[in-house]
Amino acid sequence: MVDVLHHVPEGKRVKAVDEAIKRVGTGGIFLFKDMVESPFWRRLAHNIDDLIFSGEWVRQVKTAEVEAHVKAAGFVLVESQEIPRIFYGNTLRVFRRL
Structure with a gap:
């Protein structure tokens, strides 16, 4: 899942991850792989880039939430x-299924 999840509406992200990991x-x-959460200026650069190129x-x-969710899935x-x-x-983040 590379540079995709930040385009998914927040309420649908868990399902998107579940669909991928299954x-x-x-x-x-x-x-x-996704955008960093900090520092602010790097995050802002990504936001401006996405606004220009994807209109969003x-x-x-x-990241910590994705990491915890994927670990909980085995x-x-x-x-x-x-x-x-x-x-x-x-x-x-690279994960291996047990």
Whole structure:
């Protein structure tokens, strides 16, 4: 799930994650990458970019909530990174289904 969840309405995000993770078999990988929550200026850069290119003012995803939800579904976190990219920044989580 790469750079998608912030485009999903907040009330539908859990279902979107559930739909994605149910397709991952035992031993399989679920990848979550999205915009960083902080610092503010990186988040703002993403918001402006999305407003220009997709016409949406998006709301950031709470990475900790996604992480907790995916772990509760039987996955383990195997990689966690915050990736700065000039004005932007991404959060990356890699999970493996047990």
